[in-house]
Amino acid sequence: MTAPAATAPIGVFDSGLGGLTVVGELIRQLPRESLIYFGDTARVPYGPKSPDTIRRYSREIADYLLGEGVKALVVACNTATAHALPMLAAELPIPVIGVVEPGARAAVAATRGLGIGVIGTAGTIASGAYEHAIHALAPTARVTTQACPLFVPLVEEGWLDTEATRLIAQQYLAPVVAAGIDTLVLGCTHYPLLTPILAPIVGPSVRLIDSAHATAAATRRAIEDTGLGRPMVSAEGATPRYRFIVSDAADQFLQAARRFLGATIERVETRTLG
Numbered sequence: 001m002t003a004p005a006a007t008a009p010i011g012v013f014d015s016g017l018g019g020l021t022v023v024g025e026l027i028r029q030l031p032r033e034s035l036i037y038f039g040d041t042a043r044v045p046y047g048p049k050s051p052d053t054i055r056r057y058s059r060e061i062a063d064y065l066l067g068e069g070v071k072a073l074v075v076a077c078n079t080a081t082a083h084a085l086p087m088l089a090a091e092l093p094i095p096v097i098g099v100v101e102p103g104a105r106a107a108v109a110a111t112r113g114l115g116i117g118v119i120g121t122a123g124t125i126a127s128g129a130y131e132h133a134i135h136a137l138a139p140t141a142r143v144t145t146q147a148c149p150l151f152v153p154l155v156e157e158g159w160l161d162t163e164a165t166r167l168i169a170q171q172y173l174a175p176v177v178a179a180g181i182d183t184l185v186l187g188c189t190h191y192p193l194l195t196p197i198l199a200p201i202v203g204p205s206v207r208l209i210d211s212a213h214a215t216a217a218a219t220r221r222a223i224e225d226t227g228l229g230r231p232m233v234s235a236e237g238a239t240p241r242y243r244f245i246v247s248d249a250a251d252q253f254l255q256a257a258r259r260f261l262g263a264t265i266e267r268v269e270t271r272t273l274g
């Protein structure tokens with residue numbers, strides 16, 4: 001493969017909608033870069049699926065995005081990062097950035113030493129990826145984890161501020177709060193939308209870590225380090241281009257995506273993989 005041009009887009013993928021929280025941050029922190037987002041809406045959710053299946057899906061999406069000429073790949077899904085990041089980083093000829101390490105780094109920087117809580121999908125929590133990443137940076141940090149499998153369907157349904165969601169969140173978070181934490185990692189791309197419900201449950205002394213911000217910053221560093229940043233003035237014009245592609249139900253995605261990104265999304269393409 002010839003080296004991608006600096007004007008090439010950055011590829012971003014998630015199992016569905018959640019990765020748009022990362023897209024929002026990428027647009028904010030890298031306003032000159034074009035993006036191609038792939039949401040695997042035909043096969044969402046990834047959370048309960050086996051590591052082998054997630055690796056197969058992730059490889060198919062990465063191959064597709066490479067074919068579209070991306071210059072870097074952001075795995076904007078915690079479950080896919082937990083299971084497939086080492087494989088993608090070893091196989092792909094472009095920088096690959098996941099969400100777990102940046103989130104772990106932000107948590108280690110935020111904690112005052114009491115303890116770090118991590119919530120995520122069943123797959124992310126079972127993988128131990130966050131504990132591993134946190135302990136690589138802070139070997140003695142006390143980490144308490146909790147899978148919250150009902151959160152993703154609640155967010156997909158738009159139940160962001162309902163009594164039912166609050167009760168479920170209270171039940172999931174009780175053991176994490178009881179363990180005594182000062183920092184809580186929202187280890188799933190959907191969870192930042194639940195912040196208004198989660199913050200009062202954990203209390204004002206607990207910092208919530210949304211890895212979207214840290215992931216966009218890590219992407220900016222990767223792009224700068226490899227000299228792949230889009231020039232100020234390029235032959236293709238300065239206006240970045242955003243493409244959104246899903247594997248199913250484009251209209252439904254468009255409606256829900258506006259909750260994440262507002263009018264930035266005008267059109268959604270469909271592409272079947274596998």
Ligand code: DGL
Pocket residue numbers: 014015016018019044045046047048076077078079080121124152187188189190
């Ligand atoms: N995007 C996934 C994650 O961050 C959550 C949704 C799913 O289970 O597919 O883990």
